[in-house]
Amino acid sequence: MNVPDHLPILPVVLPLLAGIALLALRRAPLAMQRGAAVAATLALLPLALALVQATADGAHLVYKLGNWDAPYGIVLVADRLAAWMLLTTALLALFALLYALTGIDREGRHFHILFQLQLFGLNGAFLTGDLFNLFVFFEILLLASYGLLLHGGGRQRVKAGLHYVVINLVGSTLFLFAVGTLYGVTGTLNMADLAVKLAATPPENAALVQSAALLLFGVFALKAALVPLTLWLPAAYSHTSAPVAALFAIMTKVGAYSILRVYSLVAGEAAGPLAHLLDAWLVPAALATLALGMLGVVASGSLRQQAAWLVVASAGTLLIAFGLGSPAALAAGLYYLPHSTFAAAALFLLADNIARARGELADRLESGPALPRARLVGGLFFVVAIALAGLPPLSGFLGKFMLLQAALDSTRMPWVWSVVLVTGLVGVIALARSGSLLFYRTHTPHGEPAAPTNAALAPVVGLLALVAGLTVAAGPLSEFTAATAAQLTAPQHYLDAVLGGAR
Numbered sequence: 001m002n003v004p005d006h007l008p009i010l011p012v013v014l015p016l017l018a019g020i021a022l023l024a025l026r027r028a029p030l031a032m033q034r035g036a037a038v039a040a041t042l043a044l045l046p047l048a049l050a051l052v053q054a055t056a057d058g059a060h061l062v063y064k065l066g067n068w069d070a071p072y073g074i075v076l077v078a079d080r081l082a083a084w085m086l087l088t089t090a091l092l093a094l095f096a097l098l099y100a101l102t103g104i105d106r107e108g109r110h111f112h113i114l115f116q117l118q119l120f121g122l123n124g125a126f127l128t129g130d131l132f133n134l135f136v137f138f139e140i141l142l143l144a145s146y147g148l149l150l151h152g153g154g155r156q157r158v159k160a161g162l163h164y165v166v167i168n169l170v171g172s173t174l175f176l177f178a179v180g181t182l183y184g185v186t187g188t189l190n191m192a193d194l195a196v197k198l199a200a201t202p203p204e205n206a207a208l209v210q211s212a213a214l215l216l217f218g219v220f221a222l223k224a225a226l227v228p229l230t231l232w233l234p235a236a237y238s239h240t241s242a243p244v245a246a247l248f249a250i251m252t253k254v255g256a257y258s259i260l261r262v263y264s265l266v267a268g269e270a271a272g273p274l275a276h277l278l279d280a281w282l283v284p285a286a287l288a289t290l291a292l293g294m295l296g297v298v299a300s301g302s303l304r305q306q307a308a309w310l311v312v313a314s315a316g317t318l319l320i321a322f323g324l325g326s327p328a329a330l331a332a333g334l335y336y337l338p339h340s341t342f343a344a345a346a347l348f349l350l351a352d353n354i355a356r357a358r359g360e361l362a363d364r365l366e367s368g369p370a371l372p373r374a375r376l377v378g379g380l381f382f383v384v385a386i387a388l389a390g391l392p393p394l395s396g397f398l399g400k401f402m403l404l405q406a407a408l409d410s411t412r413m414p415w416v417w418s419v420v421l422v423t424g425l426v427g428v429i430a431l432a433r434s435g436s437l438l439f440y441r442t443h444t445p446h447g448e449p450a451a452p453t454n455a456a457l458a459p460v461v462g463l464l465a466l467v468a469g470l471t472v473a474a475g476p477l478s479e480f481t482a483a484t485a486a487q488l489t490a491p492q493h494y495l496d497a498v499l500g501g502a503r
Contacts, residue, residue, distance in 0.1 A: 223255030242352030290316030336399030
């Protein structure tokens with residue numbers, strides 16, 4: 001087998017085979033299961049890096065399953081955007097898994113199997129070139145996420161999980177309606193072929209395909225927690241276990257990725273009845289999402305709840321960039337995407353450390369006993385807060401600065417600048433208040449609190465090291481995201497790579 005030729009399918013096959021192997025090892029000692037899970041997750045890193053390198057020159061790697069040409073066969077497509085998402089997911093998953101090994105994976109059954117299946121769904125969603133298979137991979141990652149969300153049990157977790165399941169089942173049903181309508185009109189679900197055929201849609205079908213495309217946008221907006229489809233997220237993320245919440249930091253990005261991938265193909269300049277379909281919707285909804293997210297941060301009663309609302313706010317910021325649509329704005333959003341993912345995941349893991357050390361107070365934002373190892377934990381919280389608030393010198397500030405600079409050429413510049421800057425100030429105030437309550441307004445503890453261990457803090461440090469890496473390497477990384485944005489705004493290269501002579 002020539003491995004480079006099969007490179008696009010390996011990030012999909014590896015976690016699937018790892019999940020099957022872990023299912024066979026479910027009665028084996030936990031140490032063996034952990035070793036297999038870590039090895040499989042680690043192996044995703046070189047694969048993602050190899051795809052980044054292989055696509056860095058602008059190439060589209062098209063993998064034809066069964067060697068059937070598109071649009072009749074199923075294809076996987078790796079380009080700069082897919083490779084960027086795969087690398088972000090692999091890095092995040094590694095540190096989330098390492099934190100789970102501190103004992104959280106013991107709290108329920110089949111944690112490592114579900115974790116690998118979640119990665120299978122995520123990687124497949126980023127690589128698929130077919131709209132129906134995007135639905136399939138959505139369902140895989142959602143089914144795995146149901147089990148992970150409920151891992152360990154508990155009344156609040158089950159209640160939040162029930163809401164999460166019901167809402168996503170509704171979303172899946174609407175996804176099928178949209179996909180069925182598009183297939184009925186065009187006779188294809190290959191995204192490249194769909195782009196070609198939708199651009200040539202006759203006038204009598206224009207209203208039908210616009211309705212289906214907007215319905216599909218609603219499904220992706222639900223995954224991305226875009227206003228008004230937001231309120232399911234804070235309860236689900238704040239009540240699940242810390243490593244699961246950390247991994248779920250990439251889940252809203254799947255919705256944002258889907259919006260960017262699908263609508264850059266089917267709603268561009270030459271898209272016929274779908275041209276600029278989202279221009280009137282996406283930026284206002286994203287601004288409202290950012291504002292609502294920061295209001296939720298201020299109103300939160302616990303640190304984990306605050307982290308969940310920060311995920312909502314980061315989704316709003318990301319979709320503002322995607323909604324502006326210019327190459328500079330897309331580049332800013334793609335640079336901000338891994339930063340917000342790693343920083344939010346670090347806060348979820350740190351909040352769990354703090355909750356365990358505070359006993360009955362857990363992570364509630366109330367003054368309480370002084371934390372053991374307060375200087376180290378407080379220092380980590382300070383860095384996380386700077387990252388999430390978008391203060392200099394970290395990559396959050398650079399990403400927002402790039403976004404504001406890109407908005408200068410937009411008619412929505414006053415709104416974007418006002419909302420981004422005001423919500424940034426609100427975030428600073430809310431996180432400063434949280435830090436004050438947790439680390440300054442303290443008293444002498446009664447008894448001996450449980451100190452956070454090095455093993456539990458190491459993944460937090462690792463995620464913050466990634467944020468620092470994004471800052472130090474901002475020059476080459478911003479060049480990569482700029483090249484990715486340029487590739488997205490010239491979709492004909494994608495169409496030619498996938499369809500070739502069939503076009």
